Amino acid sequence: MSGENDLIKLYSGRILALAAAIPHTDRLASPQASVKRRAPLCGSTVTVDVVLDGGRIAAFAQDVKACALGQAAASVVGAHAIGRSRDEIEAARDALKAMLKQDGPTPPAPFEDLEVLRPARDYKNRHASILLALEATLEAMDQALQADCA
Template sequence: MTTALYNRDILRLAASIPHLHRLEGPDASVEKRSPVCGSRVTVDVVLDGEGRISALGQDVKACALGQASAALMGANALGRDAAELAEARDALAGFLGGERDDPGAWPGLDIFRDARPYTARHSSILLAFEAVAEAARRAKG
């Protein structure tokens, strides 16, 4: 691993995960695990009447990259609907996989540019976005 992979900005994000608690009575909960590294993220969501996230909770047991991703997801998920979350997940996956040059419109995801060559780290980076997109879809019904 290089120092560029775990830089100061990644470590700052990893230490500042918002909504770092489980919700009581969520509309949906989803746990995602990385078989490669063992990282795990559980996301709880409550949707409002328009199908947008009004409450979010997360339990994050992941490497610094997974924690940083959960921080970026959590900082910007409130008010988003299932389609927007799926779009963010897919854009991030495409960016990490080299299928696109940008990570999409979600704020801050360009921070993972240096992780693109490290395919073993992609699953951890994607966990929070996979979990929140699936939780929103399930909650929507």
């Protein structure tokens, strides 16, 4: 019963509020790149559309089909993705991964609200879903940057 209570505590009011308010959920009409990522353990998916300008995200959209934890992460990512460089998105992803796997520091600004997901570090089966939005965004940025170079 204790494990069940811990899981209930994991889904805090803040996580649920973020999950209910995911920004940029309409797909882009003409993205430079569109990437769908799936978490194999739970089946969560995130599809990200991007348009870059000068190596920074100028337009961003996401279609999120994930648990509340994945939705909360996507909410934070969506709130801050526009205007970010690939290096900033990668730093956020790497910091989030370290926070979950090694109890590392909170991701850097403007992604510090991902701290709300720290209690999920004990639920390894949820990590992939939590990382989906950042990983899909990075992959979409890579595809858009490659298309610009071609």
